[in-house]
Amino acid sequence: MTSLPVWGDGRRIRVGLLGGSFNPVHVGHLQLAQRALRLLRLDQVWLMVSPGNPLKPAEGMAPLAERLAGVAAKVDGRRIIATDIERYLGTRYTVDTLALLRLRFPNVEFVWLMGADGLADLPRWRRWRRIVSMVPFAVLPRPPYNPAALRGQAALALGRWRRPAREAPILADCAPCAWAFLPAPQIGISATELRATALERALAPQGDPAQKASGVRVIARKPPADTGTTRRTAPKKTAGTTGRKTTAGLAAVPGAARAPGTPRKKAAVAGPGKAVNREPAEISKLEKYLSVITESLADDKGEDIVVLDLTGRASFADRMVIATGIADRQISAMAAHLERKLGEAGLKRVLIEGANGSDWVLIDAGDIVVHLFKTEARAQYGLERMWGADLDVPPGGAPDAE
Incomplete structure (x- = not known):
């Protein structure tokens, strides 16, 4: 089930894309989406629940329907939208997903969203340089990855395209390769930790x-x-x-x-x-x-x-x-x-x-x-x-x- 038109449309909006397993969704994901909406002046954020993450083991991965339902229960469905659109697109890799989204939504200004852990790990993604040449992207802090991310291979390679955080409102209008590291409350909670400890009450710490x-x-x-x-x-x-x-x-x-x-x-x-x-x-x-x-x-x-x-x-x-x-x-x-x-x-x-x-x-x-x-x-x-x-x-x- 997806709340988005799989074959695209002609809408003219600014959309942040946050992909992941969401296994399970947690406060860090939601905070990133909400912060991006405000700082980047987006119309929507799409939380794209992946059918299967190529860099993660299948063991311990909850069924797609369960993960999608978990995300949908946490968002408003209007400005922050849970979607399994990748299942309908038939894609597994971000580079392929972005190519189809740009083709099917030609008038949408996309911004890829990620935490500092994603920036640190970006060189492991398939054709990562192609990814950053397709859309601008915004990075939000996530301890303890911030130092490694800002001194990592991707950040150094893309240093000349980095924009100051004060330019966040116009990032969606920038040419691909542009990116910014945005200020945000730093929450180190991880889905892996939630699964390993079976303590989803970590969303409301005791x-x-x-x-x-x-x-x-x-x-x-x-x-x-x-x-x-x-x-x-x-x-x-x-x-x-x-x-x-x-x-x-x-x-x-x-x-x-x-x-x-x-x-x-x-x-x-x-x-x-x-x-x-x-x-x-x-x-x-x-x-x-x-x-x-x-x-x-x-x-x-x-x-x-x-x-x-x-x-x-x-x-x-x-x-x-x-x-x-x-x-x-x-x-x-x-x-x-x-x-x-x-x-x-x-x-x-x-x-x-x-x-x-x-x-x-x-x-x-x-x-x-x-x-x-x-x-x-x-x-x-x-x-x-x-x-x-x-x-x-x-x-x-x-x-x-x-």
Whole structure:
């Protein structure tokens, strides 16, 4: 069953195409479709439920009718449409589907939609260069794939055709090969994880009430296995915070961005080194200030808030908080509100770096360091990847691919 005319028509609209197995559909798919509608000024988004993904095993794949019904139950059917049109077209590969859609809907301005995992995996798709030469495409962030996607083969090969996110409203009017990486809330949920855990209630996460309300992920960290120790006496003596050019941490992550100019940011980008014997912070105060920080960021609509435990891994702090803001004004406001609220909570010495129009603002709150990023800067520097080894491997293994 499809709600679209299989043989096409003469409609003149702008349509986003989001293909996938949708096994099952989840909040990440729906958020991507809704965000694309608004940012790209589309008339419709077609969620094309694939009869069979050539890059995915048939084992564990729910029947097409079941997957299609699951998607149809989540969308309005008017602006976001669930369709199995590929079954009627008789196509298995995106390159073939696009060719037929362009032929049968000659007046529609199509934009291909994908998450960062799709961009990272694009070179595995059949005739991927032909695909990008047929329609413009938009990429939305999806942790933890963002750094790999923006430094991957496809992004580098298509670098000269990349458009800034502010041009998203005209992307559908652009010639093929044009693409943009768009800002969006970052949700790392995967269909593979939902199937493996049999917890579809992940769409409405359970757990600690404070975390559920604010959308904060708290990630515990164990001390590294390295038995060597160093002891911090002052921030200026830590590796990566002196005038020396320290590249060891960057070398550990191929393609890592060059360290920025300030000592605190250099230390963050350098990543963990040897085990650190650091005087522990008072837990009650640590938790008190963490609560103030995460609640303030959530109140200011900070996205994908992550708390990393740096115990035994960093000489400059015990906790790292990372959050994303959409615009300069939002990030500046987040930093200002954070400084004020921490002061009201009793922390009088708070240092802020990069608050005036920067895409990366750092707030040093003593035992806690906070990093506020724009979407692309967060993907570029990949601090979660630097400081959390298990974040390199997405839940469930390989990304959703063609």
